[in-house]
Amino acid sequence: MAQSTERKLFQYAFTFKRNIMIGLICLIAAVALELTGPFIAKYLIDKHIVGIENTWHQVSGENKWTASYEGDFYVRDDRLNSSGDSLSEASILQVGRSYYFFDESVPLTGSRTIDEGVVTIETPDETVKAEAERLAVHELYQFFKPEQPSIYWLLAFYVLILLIAACFQFIHTFILQKTSNRIIRKMRDDLFAHLQRLPISYFVNQPAGKIVARITNDTEAIRELYVKVLATFVTSIFYMAGIFAALFLLDFKLALICLTVVPIIWVWMRVYKYYGGKYNTVVRSTVSDMNGNINEAIQGMSIIQAFRQENQVSNDFEQLNNRHFAFERKLVKLSALTSFNLVNVLRNIAFVAFLWYFGSGAVGAEGIVTAGVLYAFVDYLNRLFQPVTDLVNQLPQLEQARVAAGRVFELMNEKGNNVSDSPMKRYRGYIEFADVSFAYNKEEYVLNDISFKVKPGETAAFVGHTGSGKSSIMNVLFRFYDHQKGTITVDHQPIKEWSRQQIRSHMGIVLQDPFIFSGTILSNVTMNDKDISREMAIDSLKAVGADQFIEKLPQKFDTPVGENGDTLSMGERQLISFARALAFDPAILILDEATANIDTETEQLIQQALEVIKKGRTTLVIAHRLSTIKQADQIFVLERGTIVERGNHESLIKQDGKYHQMYKMQRGAVKEHAV
Template sequence: MRRKERKQEDIKSFKRLLGYLKPHRSEFIVSIILMTFVVIVELVPPLFMAKVLELLKNSNAVGTMNKILLYLGVFILSLVVSIIIHYKQTILLQEIGQKIVFRIRLEVFEHIEKLSIDQLNKEPVGKLVTRVMNDPDSISEMFTSIVINLIRSIIMMIIILIILFFISIKLTLITLIIMPIILIVSYVFRKISRKSYQKIRNEISALNAFLSENLSGMKITQIFNQEDVKREEFRIRSYELERGFQKEILIYAIFRPLIYLITMAGNIAILYFGGLQVIDMILSYAILYAFNDLVDRFFNPIQQIAEEFNNLQNAYSSADKIFGILDLEPTIKELDDAIELKEFSGHVEFKNVWFYYLEDEWVLKDVSFEVKPGETFAFVGSTGSGKTTILSLIVRNYEIQKGEILIDGININKITRDSLRRHIGQMLQDVFLFNESILYNISLGNEEITRNEVIEAANYTGANTFIDRLPDRYDHLVLERGNNFSSGQRQLISFARAIVYKPSLLILDEATANIDSESEEIIQASLNKIMSSQTMLIVAHRLSTIQHSDKIVVLNKGEIMEMGNHHELLNKKGWYYNLYMIQFKEDKEGKNNE
């Protein structure tokens, strides 16, 4: 990005960031006023010492000591007040910073929740974690430290400059000659350090993504003995991050001594020309001492401003990443006049639906079918035929490109996504369980669902058969991803989760594909009860589990090849018949082998 564009982006980011400060602007202004008082008190010591030296030179002993004690008393009092004010200012700023961090984190998390499934699949989990956790801290630091230090440094420089001009215009002008050199060095430092920091942030984000993925997949790594490979990958990524930090350290190691060298040259110049004025009795030694001390204090903020500008760029970098997520528009958008679906009879209709994940690579081609209230529809076909995609479209995980999906005769695009999903229960093959109690995993923390309702759902689905044997029953803690339960037990918890919300439409996507026969029997018994009372859509690999469905839809490469009940399709001796015979043969051979 060119310099001009980068500058425009920084200005745009800064204005946007100020929006987070707006609700706290009165507290921020108060903190700046308090800070100004603290700065003034910090400039008292050199003036106090100059006054004491003058008194020691020109006054009698008794009078001198009384005046020194008086000045000392005022000085100590001002220091105590300054410490109290500085404490209040720090607390005030930190409170503002934490409120801003809270707001940004909440805003980012809420926005991530609104993103579509396809968008979340493209973003590494570690990257999103960094956006929610690390980047808001950088923005908080901008308001609590960076900006306030910049303002503090500028105020201090202005006050010191005014005092220096009052003391000696000639010496002040000599001091200002050094300013352009410091500004040039600071500009070069800021430019180089920004690139270094951006690299570090990118490496941290990449490392977080790598860790998130590999810690989740550690079981696979260990099964295939790939620990050495992953360790080497982690070493390389960590080394790149280490190099980034080393480069940043080197930049600071060069910058600080260079600035110190320039300021020391300034001090030497002041002492030389000031010494000549002392010899010529234009200045007193005490005033020269105070002037030199103030010059030191004048150069320190310049160095700090350079470093804070670099930190400000770091905050901009974090802000850009956060705004990149916040500006990511969900691919699934609700119409302004979208309606709330109060009731849902379970009537679903696909009319000439076309859909693709990648442009022109159609997953569904002109698919049409109608599911009437209370019917059980099953979808079968080879992998990639579009079975799961149909179920995903019904809950609006994706938008179709052509055609129409109707829910109780209403176009699905005209229904709010939340109200639609409120009436649909899903039981998927890949069950995700949270590191919480069984009670939480069934209710998902919904306070409107009572403990008794959770127990009823577990009893209805048969999940109680193993929950009641646990020491803490429904308060039993589920380990991450449910690793302390079998696949069948996880699926039963998922089944209870789907039922407790009392859905009008129940979706099962290969729900019994990878579970033990005992759990499958429990689930199948529950499904038989449900079939007579509500609409069900099932994707199943085992044809034996869908024989009692009202309709079976056979898909191949996104097209409907056949549709009918189990007996009708067998009599046709077409696609379904062939699938059935292949599976029947496999089951028979499996039993013979046993």
């Protein structure tokens, strides 16, 4: 059963679970410390600022909790235990914007009015009238003075908490971002390693640019998921959980009302996932197509310019670019029409509920809440919508990363070949094909009942017109593809019993169009294999005659070469390719029309090199120029996937068949006659 994209992303993250757990613990600590702020503010307001609106007791002595008023000492009701016995009771209440002192104990709750020095207090149970004296600012300050040390200590404690929270936040951010980059590095390594295990047929059917886009662009989008989106979601979820816990501690009913934000966000995420996923799928696919188009245009720029097809190529690219633009615009509309508005609407509704709840609750005296609770609730509501905003704003990146991950895992789900790098003893090179049939596409066979034997040290050549099956024989022997019928053996061992790496470990191949990698001439021979020394590589280059042009280069064997060796001629690239095959000392050497695209002078060099290369190894040659295979031990003539003639050069000439006809045509013996 195929695993979901989200599950696979989680599995990659779980590889570094220790670091992630440390980061999450630091995050929880940072969130918890940050969310203590409103509670500290609530305590400070209710206990030390608004707390003077209380019952006060006259005491005989002075201490740190006493306040001086008109020559007497007073202490708050909640400080009485540490300040001695009460001589008499008094009260301080706020009426309007002023504070008033009462010489007696009066109710602390209820609605209040004042008329000519008499304060009327109405409660559900009674109405109390009492004379009061308005406190001047300096008098009021005396009642605040005992609370100042506690206020300073609380503020200092809050600053300390914020500093500690900042440290935890830094550690959390650093660890999660570092871990995210490590996850993506592992994913790219796994992806590239898997890419090298895929069969050649996959690369035939997929443009190079589209594969490159999955390894670079798509993994970069996933990196944003781990580095930014995931961190934002985790932070926001923990932050919201902490805020809701605090809200429930402050007021259960209002917290339940605020909790309706959660299902709204969940529904919105589902809606965005549906539409955003569809749009992002098209966007990511179009980006791959654009990469493929650009790669093809760059590779074929000389042909495009030679045939004046710049406008046509530009039009093709413009169509892809317009499709990309159209769906990106849909994504922008989807975000613009909802994300910003959604958060604003939710925030406004929450504050309306807040005002309605506390406003209607304040009608009765018993419903009045403290100023500290009001402040804390407003603070937490403001804090609540910041993570909501962060969550909604990250939805586009989340969907982009999810779609990109789906494309990456789709590539990783492609069935790859088993890899076995276990050492294998060099085989002698006895090759036998027994009734081998092969098709690239199901039943469309390009090889039909092919049978032949090549003894160790022999040279066998394969000739025939285009499409006759010459290269297909090499493809199945090299196991670029696996044959469907018959048996192929090397030293009497079926090649399917070996891994592809084992069978190729003692094979070398030189293609018609040799590939040169970015690097130096020497690195293209050694392929950075530690078993191939510099001296071995230089000897191989000299053996094939490549030193004749290399000695003229400024840095000789260490001369840098660009992608595909564009600074070298076709013949020079072919000589380097020959040296590469020679340096690895294969038991079986395959030459796939290696001399088809080179000049006569270079061909003579290669013919001389071939005599050196062939010694001690089995050589299979796909030949275009029949003059290059006259010395072959066996020559097989193919037509439509079957061997129609076989023998050496002299015997095939005597047969006066297809080989003889091809040979005469190349020598110019057959002349065209007008009908």
